[in-house]
Amino acid sequence: MDNTPSMAQSSAAGAGNIYNALFMDHVNHPDYNYVIEKPTHTHEGVNPSCGDELTFYLVVEGEGDAARITDASYQGHGCAISQASADMMCDCILDKTPAQAGDMCGLFGRMIRGELREDDDVAQLDDAALLKDISHMPARVKCAELAWRTLEEMLGVPSTLNTDDAAAARCMVSPSHVNEL
DSSP states (O other), X not given: OOOOOXXXXXXXXXXXXXXXXXXXHHHHSOSSBSOOSSOSEEEEEEETTTTEEEEEEEEEESSGGGOEEEEEEEEEEOOHHHHHHHHHHHHHHTTOOHHHHHHHHHHHHHHHTXXXXXXXXXXXXGGGGGGGGGGGOHHHHHHHHHHHHHXXXXXXXXXXXXXXXXXXXXXXXXXXXXXXX
């Protein structure tokens, strides 16, 4: 099956075409859409303006500076952008420290809002860098941010994502659930 978008879909996407084959692969064949059997952390995120809902699961092994994210997954439902962003994020944070994952959330937030700094390297976001053109589609920013905002909340890092009060109200994150091992 050819996942190449039609001209109408391309025009609807706004600036740039995020609906390419790699993006659609994350939507149609996600690698991380499952429940981890014994997560150390779980967290729910909801975008009430469109109904997107995600629950994230992490396994963090080690303590302090030696802590590493060894497994990440999600389950939920929502638009293609929220689902692809969640899948891409899980891939990005594997084998990272919680602090590194938090830094990636900040980088993603700057990218998605079109606020990149000169020293920012979006290549470290791997496939998630494909979502940079969403910065030209304000109505879809909250869809792309949901996964990253949920991760920030789960990790307990100060939010670097859209801090506009109206935008924050559109993207709510439920309290963390931390499982003891």
